[in-house]
Amino acid sequence: MLPCRDPPADRRMSRVEGLKADSPHFTLEGKPFRILGGSIHYFRVPRAYWEDRLLKLKACGLNTLTTYVPWNLHEPQRGVFKFDEELDVDAYLSLAAKLGLWVILRPGPYICAEWDLGGLPSWLLRDPHMRLRSTYRGFTEAVDSFFNELIKKVLPHQYSRGGPIIAVQVENEYGAYATDQQYMPFIKEALLSRGVAELLLSSDGSDGLKFGGVEGVLETVNFQKLKMDDINYLDKKQPQRPKMVMEYWSGWFDLWGDLHQVYTAENIRAVVAEILNLDMSINLYMFHGGTNFGFMNGASAVDLPTPKAMITSYDYDAPLSEAGDYTTKYHLLRNLFSLYHTQPPPDLPPQHQRADYTPLVAQEHLSLWDSLSFTDEPLRSEGPVNMENLPVNNGNGQSYGYTLYETAIGNGGGTLNAMNHVRDRALVFVDRQFVGVLDYETQELSVPEGKGDRTLSLLVENWGRVNYGKTLDDQRKGLIGDIEFNKLVLRDFVIHSLSMEPAFVNSFQASGCWAPMSEQPSACPGFFLASLHVNGSPKDTFIKLSGWGKGVVFINGKNLGRYWSIGPQLTLYLPGPWLRSGINQLLVFEEQKTDHNIEFTSSPDYGKTEHVK
Structure with missing residues (x-):
């Protein structure tokens, strides 16, 4: 049984040889090493909960954190960069190191992730000739500019410099796209030339595995159901090198108007056990999905006559739920991963309390x-x-x-x-x-x-x-x-x-332009204002808008995301850290219909379920 060594408690240890892929098993400091990873995206989780989620990842028996980097959030305007609050990737990587987790960084520039435009900023599309994910000059110049800012922030977190990053991924699932043979070499060189010194990986699903690789980069595979043809391909393409499932899909995403996708815990445990029996490394995608706050959800056009949008929740039916709850999957996998450690996993961190706040009625309206x-x-x-x-x-x-x-x-x-x-x-x-x-x-x-x-x-x-x-x-x-x-x-x-940016929302939220609901009882589209009073320490909750149609919810100026009565999602996650003790301003933009009632529940409702096929 291949061991799964944990990061040492003393991060000041001498770093001589980072993660290597020169033999059938990964090695770290020259000793056999198995990656047991899980994906948690910092930008989908309130910063106040980063530590909670990472501790729960570690308590499941995982030793490695993987995360994407969303270019569209970090560079919302060309040349204007944001690396603060939920986007403080430096703090996130430092926290992983503090908690004793290794990191595989997936910086894109394209990430997919069921995220708007796969994480690419929309201002790229102002160019009528733009060719995304290619060596088109307008795209490569933008990538170079972004990487100049991003990579200098992550370099100090590399293993060779005493940090937690043991590997970096080159782009993402390019084999299914594969429009430009020079593109993957360009991204690889963009990383190397800026000082990335750790092991480089690529990842592709079955549909692109044979087309997404690049010389000198270890290929890994993504799937939900084990396909030995893919494993045999990796064996043949990369003989005597480690095999890894970079994305083992622990659940699936949901689309508006469809059913909630679930994948049974027993099936997952069986496949993960088989992967481990094959002496492979694994990363659970997702370990904890979080939420597509704001307008960040993507859309799917694969095998559909027209595109369908992703829902706001990114619960993903993952081992750790949208609100950070343990699930049956979590406990089964924790028991399984414990077999691959010489020490028992850490104790489970406590669950956060949730609240059923008193229902509200919108009191004021602005058309x-x-x-x-x-x-x-x-x-x-x-x-x-x-x-x-x-x-x-x-x-x-x-x-x-x-x-x-x-x-x-x-x-x-x-x-x-x-x-x-x-x-x-x-x-x-x-x-x-x-x-x-x-x-x-x-x-x-x-x-x-x-x-x-x-x-x-x-x-x-x-x-x-x-x-x-x-x-x-x-x-x-x-x-x-x-x-x-x-x-x-x-x-x-x-x-x-x-665009519903905070400056716009806050400008009229504090204005005197609101009309009492009695004067405009059913005027839509419009904004509806209510006040939520919280006694004591705020707690997580879920908002339920049963009598409303379609729109967006803001709490204290933060965009929680979209709701839509067609489902499957019927509740919106409201993190406790985004509330304050006392009065909270809850604003709803509704497109077509409302009964003005706003309810709260301690449990999410993701609608009727359908098993992933």
């Missing part, structure tokens, strides 16, 4: 139309302009949220045709009266007759960019082309950017 006075000056344009090319965000375009397109139409009725140019979903209004929805499935709407010139408004939502596959270059959002009314192309648009 979407009234909120426009708090937005930047609108763009006046002859034709529609997609979100990414709007002159906002210091010339970086609009990345997320909603965009409102308005133009004049005459008094006659007729047919509005989207021309397949709505990305992804538009609420349509005439003189602020709701007419219908345009999306991938509905391309035409009937518009009733009226009096005089009327205003046509389309509130277009970017519900998440595709994160995987060969359509990444086509993920521009908003209205991406002309639309027609009675077969005539509409012109002369006024375009409002509604």
